[in-house]
Amino acid sequence: MPTYSAKTCLTGISHHVELISSIYVDSLTSLRSGSSFMEQQLWKCSVCSFSNVPDKTNCDLCQTTREAKKSKIPSLWRPLFQAAAKTDQASAKLRGRTKSEEQQLNKVQLAAARRNLWRREALPTGEVRWVRLPGRPHTQDNHTAILGDDSSSPSPDMCSSRGSSCMSVGYVRVRDSTGRLVLNESDQVGGAHRLAPRRFGLASAALVVEVSKMPFLNKLKWYSMEIHRLWVPWELGHVEFVVRRDHLVEDSLLHVMRLSPEQLRQRWRVSFMGEPALDAGGVLREWISLLVVELFDPSFGLFVSTASSNHCAWVNSMSGAHQVRHLEYFSLIGRVVGKALFEEQLVPVHFTVPLLKHVLGVPISFSDLQFLDDELYQSLVWLKQCSNPDDVDALMLDFSVTRTTQRQDGKPITTETVPLAPGGESIAVTVVNKAAYLDLLFQYHILDSVSYQLLMFLAAIYSVVPEELLKVFDYKELELLLCGVPTVDVDDWKRHAQVAYLVENTPTRLELQNVSWFWAVLDTFTNEQRAKLLQFVTGSSRVPAQGFKALISTDGRVQPFKLSFCPMEHLYPRAHTCFNRLDLPLYESKSEMHTYLIAVLSQDATGFSME
Secondary structure, X not given: OOOEEEXXXXXXXXXXXXXXXXXXXXXXXXXXXXXXXHHHHOEEOOOOOOEEOOOOOEOOOOOOEOOOOHHHOOOOOOOHHHHHOOOOHHHHHHHHHHHHHOOOOOHHHHHHHXXXXXXXXXXXXXXXXXXXXXXXXXXXXXXXXXXXXXXXXXXXXXXXXXXXXXXXXXXXXXXXXXXXXXXXXXXXXXXXXXXXXXXXXXXXXXXXXXXXXXXXXXXXXXXXXXXXXXXXOHHHOEEEEEEOHHHHHHHHHHHHOOOOHHHHOOEEXXXXXXXXXXXXXXXXXXXXXXXXXXXXXXXHXXXXXXXXXXXXXXXXXXXXXXXXXXXXXXXXXXXXXXXXXXXXXOOOOOEOHHHXXXXXXOXXXXXXXXXXXXXXXXXXXXXXXXXXXXXXXHOOOEOEEEEEEOOOOOOOOEEEEEEOOOOHHXXXXXXXXXXXXXXXXXXXXXXXXXXXXXXXXXXXXXXXXXXXXXXXXXXXXXXXXXXXXXXXXXXXXXXXXXXXXXXXXXXXHHHHHHHHHHHHXXXXXXXXXXXXXXXXHHOXXXXXXOOHHHOEOOOOOEOOEEEEEEOOOOOOOEEEHHHOEEEEEOOOOHHHHHHHHHHHHOOOOOOOOOO
């Protein structure tokens, strides 16, 4: 079976830093030496093949249980088009039979299972190409080109001649001659023009590919090591600013957007007006969390929640109708997400698969539409399969898209018609040119409708963290790096916790009882309640990808969770998020402790009135 590939140069939209290849040999050798032992200890998920640590009962990437057997997992590569055709009776019967006979992959599992469809391969020239692995479904994909400038978008005539292959090719985002982001088939992308001067040496490019083949935990070690190389020591320069809670976006935009490229990689100390706090990490974490929540809120207008079962964040194509300064806001959120990645902090939002792929420059295919809008995807699949000219004509479609929006200021819904091709409103979709329509509609939804916003967002991310460092991860691993583990494991929390007694190393009987009660109470909590308590204590509701052993302060040092007892001067627990510490009064019973912990969770777990 042939192997299909797409070459790409490890340059992009980012503001690059030069990696000096000679200093990486020892680090790579060190990572390799630990890989063999580590891999023996890990277990592989039966759905996505992700290597999980032994004490995990569910896969960190797709949440499939460890006990799930491959024989019980449906074939990932069953023709999804058949199962998606709602109006076809034969397909409906097939769907019903499939669902009754075997478990179906949900969207999270499906995305994780497909993460290794493409891989990077180093070439002797120093370039890196995308290679589509053999044994995966592909019709006429032929991706062998080096990423560079835009060539031409497909026309209705051209795409109709290609038939159904329009729906199976991989696309990559590039910048055209005007600087705008566009999608191109890999075999149409020219290699003569690069987006930025190439800063990678041959050995460095090969190193990135080599690291990308390692288990996630090894990648994470390498990434953390390289990020720390870029950190600017506090004494050589740092950034301090104050924001108001009730003007969070406005103040943050003012401070963050005036920073120079060098300042973006300096240490930041953030404080909230009127709230004295020593920012050893907690205030920065809370600021990132609150700002991300507000900017990603659909009501703000920059992002929308996908019309898919997993409800992830996607760029709002009508963001300009909600926010006049929307492009500045996309640059702001890009810098904040980049800073979170740079500081190895977590964000409380999940990106949809196409957005994660855009961040990494991974090829995107037609089937990725299902992660944006299930209903749209299934309808287009039906159209793709339909061979009856009358049925296609009855839809009365043309080469245009109609989009509507409700303005933030309360004005009536506005409607806008966007042609997919020149004069598209006058071109009827027929059984002959439907492939062209589907291809152009796919490109519109995946990139064309959000290209300006996405360009600002991506460029801002890469201004903080070099794109090359992110490319060792696949898109689901990037999500894990950015968002952390979705569930709060009490056993893992307990294993990596420290306890401080009133008298050091001399616990009383009541203190020992309180320790036992604390973990027992957490066992009774729902995952949402545990996440709220974690937010209260650390400033983040998510657990790092490496678990509780990887809790850190803003200076990058490991800062384990600490349960510290205090006299009963106050009935409520008190948090020191800068140090991941919970001060717990000595309660007389487990029920009393439960009552006050629940009371804390019912309040707003933000704000600083102490260190």
